[in-house]
Amino acid sequence: MIRRRKIAEALFKLLSLSALALAIGTLVLLFGALMVDGLGRLDWQFLTSFPSRRASQAGILPAMVGSTLVMLVTACVGIPIGVAAGIYLEEYARRTWLTELIEVTVTNLAGVPSIIFGLLALGLFVYTLGLGPSILTAGLTLALLILPVVIVTTREAIRAIPVHIREAAFALGATKWQTVSDHVLPYSAAGILTGVILALSRAIGETAPIVTIGALTFIAFLPPAPVTSQPPYVSFEWLMSPFTVVPIQMFAWVSRPGEDFAANAAAAGLLLVGMTLVMNGLAIYVRYRMRKRVSW
Amino acid sequence: MFAIECASAYRGNSDVMTRPTDSASSDSAGRNEWPKPLKAETHELSFFYGHRQVLKRVSVPIAESNITALIGPSGCGKSTFLRCFNRMHDLYPGTRYEGAIVLHPDSRNVLGREVDPIEVRMRLAMVFQKPNPFPKSVYENVAYGLRVRGVRDRRVIDEKVEQALRSAALWEEVKDQLSALGTSLSGGQQQRLCIARALATDPELLLLDEPTSALDPIATGNIEELLQDLKRRVTILIVTHNMQQAARISDWTAFMYVGELVEFGPTKRLFTTPAKKQTEDYITGRFG
Numbered sequence: 001m002i003r004r005r006k007i008a009e010a011l012f013k014l015l016s017l018s019a020l021a022l023a024i025g026t027l028v029l030l031f032g033a034l035m036v037d038g039l040g041r042l043d044w045q046f047l048t049s050f051p052s053r054r055a056s057q058a059g060i061l062p063a064m065v066g067s068t069l070v071m072l073v074t075a076c077v078g079i080p081i082g083v084a085a086g087i088y089l090e091e092y093a094r095r096t097w098l099t100e101l102i103e104v105t106v107t108n109l110a111g112v113p114s115i116i117f118g119l120l121a122l123g124l125f126v127y128t129l130g131l132g133p134s135i136l137t138a139g140l141t142l143a144l145l146i147l148p149v150v151i152v153t154t155r156e157a158i159r160a161i162p163v164h165i166r167e168a169a170f171a172l173g174a175t176k177w178q179t180v181s182d183h184v185l186p187y188s189a190a191g192i193l194t195g196v197i198l199a200l201s202r203a204i205g206e207t208a209p210i211v212t213i214g215a216l217t218f219i220a221f222l223p224p225a226p227v228t229s230q231p232p233y234v235s236f237e238w239l240m241s242p243f244t245v246v247p248i249q250m251f252a253w254v255s256r257p258g259e260d261f262a263a264n265a266a267a268a269g270l271l272l273v274g275m276t277l278v279m280n281g282l283a284i285y286v287r288y289r290m291r292k293r294v295s296w
Numbered sequence: 297m298f299a300i301e302c303a304s305a306y307r308g309n310s311d312v313m314t315r316p317t318d319s320a321s322s323d324s325a326g327r328n329e330w331p332k333p334l335k336a337e338t339h340e341l342s343f344f345y346g347h348r349q350v351l352k353r354v355s356v357p358i359a360e361s362n363i364t365a366l367i368g369p370s371g372c373g374k375s376t377f378l379r380c381f382n383r384m385h386d387l388y389p390g391t392r393y394e395g396a397i398v399l400h401p402d403s404r405n406v407l408g409r410e411v412d413p414i415e416v417r418m419r420l421a422m423v424f425q426k427p428n429p430f431p432k433s434v435y436e437n438v439a440y441g442l443r444v445r446g447v448r449d450r451r452v453i454d455e456k457v458e459q460a461l462r463s464a465a466l467w468e469e470v471k472d473q474l475s476a477l478g479t480s481l482s483g484g485q486q487q488r489l490c491i492a493r494a495l496a497t498d499p500e501l502l503l504l505d506e507p508t509s510a511l512d513p514i515a516t517g518n519i520e521e522l523l524q525d526l527k528r529r530v531t532i533l534i535v536t537h538n539m540q541q542a543a544r545i546s547d548w549t550a551f552m553y554v555g556e557l558v559e560f561g562p563t564k565r566l567f568t569t570p571a572k573k574q575t576e577d578y579i580t581g582r583f584g
Contacts, residue, residue: 164428171382172441173418294431
């Protein structure tokens with residue numbers, strides 16, 4: 001009797017272990033193949049060159065700059081709006097059917113396929129607002145994409161603050177805003193930041209919405225510099241510049257025939273994986289550092 | 297409805313307020329031995345969570361520069377009663393007050409519709425059951441009440457912080473680690489830090505909600521001693537489920553049971569010759 005149950009247990013253990021091995025193994029294999037193909041191409045020349053018809057001379061510079069600038073716009077737009085919306089929903093909004101509806105909608109928006117956001121952006125930003133297929137459009141689109149995630153993580157981080165900390169502030173005569181800005185936000189900053197970084201690292205790999213709004217696949221110039229030599233020294237022309245991003249560049253190379261371009265694509269893939277890993281690592285580090293200071 | 301009538305009837309009319317003489321229940325509250333002068337008093341205070349009535353027409357006087365203790369079994373509404381004073385219930389939806397809580401000397405009804413809860417919370421201070429320092433430095437914990445009030449002058453804040461920490465008998469222990477996290481102190485120190493935080497803004501009335509229930513006997517003893525020193529400067533209203541504590545430290549005791557005031561009187565008298573059978577049963581340990 002006992003033996004039969006033990007066998008069942010051993011079988012299940014084996015089953016779950018092989019499932020795990022399959023998952024990890026695939027990942028390792030994929031990453032390994034990428035390394036083998038791409039590591040040779042990943043050099044200084046590759047990082048600082050423009051795309052070229054000759055694979056060995058092609059580089060990823062414009063795509064890197066494009067990705068960075070798009071992320072900058074996304075962060076500048078998506079984070080403040082998302083955090084503010086999260087605070088409003090959690091701290092200020094009264095519980096009515098309307099807020100319930102908004103909550104459900106926000107949660108569901110996080111699961112909407114990203115290409116839908118691209119379609120929305122094509123209609124709204126590119127045509128209606130006339131922003132064209134620019135860095136600004138891409139940044140705004142990805143900001144919309146990460147908004148639900150930012151809102152949800154903000155709310156979760158805020159909810160983790162114990163009631164008695166809040167009550168302590170209120171009992172001292174603090175207003176709601178004083179409580180939020182002096183306590184709620186600082187104490188939940190670690191959680192919010194972690195969520196934000198993870199959302200950004202998801203956005204950096206997004207391809208579908210960027211393709212939809214009409215990003216270029218071959219670009220041989222950089223956007224105008226944000227700093228100029230003439231007054232007022234700052235320029236926002238780059239916002240309206242055409243661009244490409246790393247995943248699109250990678251896709252462009254993949255779709256070209258020939259071994260050489262495949263190597264370029266693999267190198268771009270490595271770069272993308274690397275950037276995502278760095279951002280995830282940053283999120284873990286931030287959470288670790290700030291959690292140590294805040295406890296109750 | 298009732299709250300508004302009370303508010304208008306009693307505002308600025310403290311003579312009427314001090315001796316409500318109504319109904320047969322007046323003896324239970326022991327009105328013939330009500331203290332004087334008063335720092336505050338509740339007049340037929342009722343409180344509701346939604347439709348559930350938690351407090352039933354409770355009238356209790358709070359003597360100035362005295363310690364008034366609220367005792368009673370768990371769930372009798374004593375913490376709810378305390379939290380009416382600084383309108384903490386306003387933070388949550390579906391709560392409702394009736395009756396009045398009058399602060400003297402200006403006879404302001406705390407529950408009046410025109411009174412902002414923040415105004416009330418600036419006058420009264422509260423110490424909670426579980427020590428709840430902010431995860432900020434010791435200094436910032438104590439200074440926060442001043443910062444809320446817009447005090448910017450560094451010297452004023454420094455002085456107030458030291459003063460409050462001394463009043464809370466914590467200064468000697470933390471003066472060299474003012475920048476350490478308040479949450480890194482021991483439980484007893486944390487609770488004294490919370491008392492210092494409450495005292496820094498010179499409150500008129502200090503509300504304590506079972507402040508020693510999470511502490512060991514030694515830390516409890518420290519805080520009881522501290523309260524004895526404090527009462528010369530600030531009126532204290534303390535909720536405790538520990539009858540011995542009430543007997544040790546308070547001047548006046550109110551015994552509550554299921555949302556009603558059973559008996560109020562000088563602590564000595566109430567614990568030696570309770571007027572009510574229920575009170576006697578409770579303090580002799582027959583229930584609760």
